Amino acid sequence: MDTVLTKSTALVRNPNMLGGIILAVFLAGVMFLGGALVPYDPFKIDMGNRLQEASTLHWLGTDQLGRDIFSRIVFGAKLTIGLGMLAIFMAVCIGVPIGLISGYIGGRMDAFFMRIIDGILTFPDFILAIAIAGILGPSLTNIVIAIVLVRWIVYARVVRGLVLSEKEKEYVLVSKTSFSSPIKTIRLHLLPHVMPDIIVMAAIDVGKVILLISALSYIGLGAQPPIPEWGAMLNDGQGYFQVKPSLMVYPGLAIMVTVLCCNLLGDGLKSHFDIRKGRQEL
Amino acid sequence: MQRIVSIISTRIFQLLIMILILSFVTFLLMKVTPGDPIRAILKVDDVVVTTADEEKLRQEYGFDEPIFVQYGKWIWGVAQLDLGESLISNRPVLDMILNRLPATAALSLGGLVALLLISVPLGIIGALYKGRWPDYLSRWTAILGASIPSFWLGLLLIYFFSLKLNLLPVMGKGTLAHYILPSITLGIAMAPIYIRLLRERLIATMQSTFIEAARARGIRKERILVFHALRGSLIPLVTMFGLSIGSLLGGVTVIEILFSWPGMGELIVTSVMQRDYPVIQGYIIIVGFLVVLSNLAVDLLYLIINPQINQEKESV
Numbered sequence: 280m281d282t283v284l285t286k287s288t289a290l291v292r293n294p295n296m297l298g299g300i301i302l303a304v305f306l307a308g309v310m311f312l313g314g315a316l317v318p319y320d321p322f323k324i325d326m327g328n329r330l331q332e333a334s335t336l337h338w339l340g341t342d343q344l345g346r347d348i349f350s351r352i353v354f355g356a357k358l359t360i361g362l363g364m365l366a367i368f369m370a371v372c373i374g375v376p377i378g379l380i381s382g383y384i385g386g387r388m389d390a391f392f393m394r395i396i397d398g399i400l401t402f403p404d405f406i407l408a409i410a411i412a413g414i415l416g417p418s419l420t421n422i423v424i425a426i427v428l429v430r431w432i433v434y435a436r437v438v439r440g441l442v443l444s445e446k447e448k449e450y451v452l453v454s455k456t457s458f459s460s461p462i463k464t465i466r467l468h469l470l471p472h473v474m475p476d477i478i479v480m481a482a483i484d485v486g487k488v489i490l491l492i493s494a495l496s497y498i499g500l501g502a503q504p505p506i507p508e509w510g511a512m513l514n515d516g517q518g519y520f521q522v523k524p525s526l527m528v529y530p531g532l533a534i535m536v537t538v539l540c541c542n543l544l545g546d547g548l549k550s551h552f553d554i555r556k557g558r559q560e561l
Numbered sequence: 562m563q564r565i566v567s568i569i570s571t572r573i574f575q576l577l578i579m580i581l582i583l584s585f586v587t588f589l590l591m592k593v594t595p596g597d598p599i600r601a602i603l604k605v606d607d608v609v610v611t612t613a614d615e616e617k618l619r620q621e622y623g624f625d626e627p628i629f630v631q632y633g634k635w636i637w638g639v640a641q642l643d644l645g646e647s648l649i650s651n652r653p654v655l656d657m658i659l660n661r662l663p664a665t666a667a668l669s670l671g672g673l674v675a676l677l678l679i680s681v682p683l684g685i686i687g688a689l690y691k692g693r694w695p696d697y698l699s700r701w702t703a704i705l706g707a708s709i710p711s712f713w714l715g716l717l718l719i720y721f722f723s724l725k726l727n728l729l730p731v732m733g734k735g736t737l738a739h740y741i742l743p744s745i746t747l748g749i750a751m752a753p754i755y756i757r758l759l760r761e762r763l764i765a766t767m768q769s770t771f772i773e774a775a776r777a778r779g780i781r782k783e784r785i786l787v788f789h790a791l792r793g794s795l796i797p798l799v800t801m802f803g804l805s806i807g808s809l810l811g812g813v814t815v816i817e818i819l820f821s822w823p824g825m826g827e828l829i830v831t832s833v834m835q836r837d838y839p840v841i842q843g844y845i846i847i848v849g850f851l852v853v854l855s856n857l858a859v860d861l862l863y864l865i866i867n868p869q870i871n872q873e874k875e876s877v
Contacts (some may be wrong), residue, residue, distance in 0.1 A: 394574075394575075394578065395578055395582060397575065398575045398576075398578040398579035398582065399579060399582060399583065401575065401579065401807060401852050401853065401856060402579055402583060402807060402845075402848065402849055402852060403807035403808055403810050403811035403848065403852065404811065405808070405811030405812070405814065405815075406810060406811050406814065406829070406844075406845070406848055407583070407845075409814065409829060409830065409833060410587055410829075410833065410841050410844070410845060411587070411590065412833075413830075413832075413833025413834070413836070413841060414587060414590045414591050414594055414833075414836075414838075414841065415590065415594055416594065417834075486708065490710055493710055494710060494711070494712055494815050497710075497712050497815070497818075498712075498814075498815060498818045498830055499830075499834065500830070500833065500834075510710070510712075513712070513713065513716065520716065520720060520724075521720075521724055524720060527713075527716050527717070527720065528717075530713075531709075531710060531713030531716065531717070534710050534713065535705075535708050535709050535710065535713070538707075538708040538709075538710070539704065539705065539708035542704055542707055542708050543704070546704075
């Protein structure tokens with residue numbers, strides 16, 4: 280109990296971490312309680328009340344179709360953050376096992392695959408995502424597929440590098456020579472070793488992916504109207520920014536706060552786990 | 562010399578692998594997705610069509626052949642610098658993309674200038690006043706810059722400087738004034754890593770012995786930093802830039818859409834919307850080529866800057 284307490288106070292003492300945790304608690308609250316709290320149906324069109332200013336009835340005003348902006352942003356939180364986390368979760372689930380196995384087996388096969396992966400990694404992931412999303416057709420599901428297709432490679436690459444540097448160490452060799460199955464060695468010794476790196480990467484990556492999803496939605500390749508994904512809201516309301524700037528301000532602010540939360544958490548966790556700099560940032 | 566040959570051949574190998582895999586994956590995806598390019602072409606003409614017409618066109622484009630044959634034909638064309646023709650405008654894809662290249666290059670250059678103007682001063686401030694408020698200012702700019710969606714930043718800039726203050730043009734490309742907002746947006750989007758890198762580098766260099774020697778001779782800290790430490794820190798910055806050409810090409814896409822900038826990014830997004838497959842494929846090839854070329858340039862630059870290190874590596 281004592282160690283848990285000292286550990287958690289050490290975490291909180293890092294200002295980035297503290298800021299990140301506060302934002303994360305706030306965002307989680309919005310995500311899980313938001314549905315119950317929003318005053319209006321985020322999809323309900325009310326042409327009599329279009330482009331209203333902020334008031335006690337509509338806290339952030341209404342958009343060009345009379346929909347309540349506050350309700351849409353709160354509803355969008357679940358969507359934007361949830362999809363970002365889902366995409367990274369899937370990328371981790373695909374990339375980490377492949378990286379572990381490839382690094383563990385090593386040899387020519389591993390070298391060959393990594394050459395290929397390096398080749399793909401030098402290609403800008405945003406453009407690849409545009410191409411894939413464009414070919415599959417614009418929709419949120421396809422965006423998530425595109426992102427998973429692009430991102431898992433990064434995890435495979437990093438995990439494989441970590442395994443390579445670790446697998447000649449004594450404790451792994453002992454496990455290998457004591458007739459444990461490769462799967463057991465990987466699960467008991469190598470996976471826990473790469474976990475901190477994966478957590479830090481994933482925390483920062485969720486933010487990156489949210490930026491990616493919203494950018495793709497903004498250019499029209501992601502969420503389609505009337506879905507209140509934040510990037511799509513910016514696309515949707517673009518014609519009305521001049522008459523009603525709040526249509527532009529709040530969705531963007533929501534994206535920024537969310538990504539900031541991810542970056543702060545990632546930074547805080549990085550110094551908490553004492554992950555050295557110089558590892559390739561991907 | 563041997564080293565140069567090996568660097569170049571590694572990069573060429575990388576380029577070939579990248580192009581083959583990416584183009585094949587996208588090719589495959591195109592074939593398995595429900596959207597039919599033939600229908601898309603016919604829709605453009607907006608006339609009544611029969612299935613016989615459809616079949617005829619399908620044969621004309623070679624879409625009735627097995628997928629491997631189609632892919633083989635296409636990649637054979639690429640080897641001869643023929644990227645095919647657009648399904649929509651019937652123009653050669655290579656020409657379409659190369660026509661857009663100068664606009665994107667010009668905007669990227671503008672972004673680079675903005676990047677330097679933002680990140681170098683902030684990096685210096687961070688290192689010089691480490692642990693004091695200017696350092697926090699520099700670090701927070703980096704954190705916020707990494708969190709802000711670039712298209713939103715662009716929208717805000719347009720709103721304030723073009724619509725409210727009426728100082729700068731909203732969109733398009735014409736005068737020098739048109740470059741200001743997109744360049745700043747691009748510069749800020751790229752700045753965070755550079756601010757951090759420069760700050761860390763400068764702090765590390767300031768602790769090294771030759772700097773201490775200079776300080777012992779009574780040279781002022783600011784002067785050392787700008788004239789001695791900064792020079793040594795610029796090399797990793799240049800390397801970083803060469804390696805981030807890829808993310809630059811990605812980032813510039815959104816900004817081109819936002820500012821209606823007639824560059825390659827705008828072309829690819831329009832083509833994606835119209836399902837103009839040859840253009841998408843061609844674009845992937847060109848981007849891959851540009852990225853590998855810039856990586857190669859960085860490799861060679863390294864070799865020129867630091868010949869000893871590479872010789873050491875070779876002898877090990």
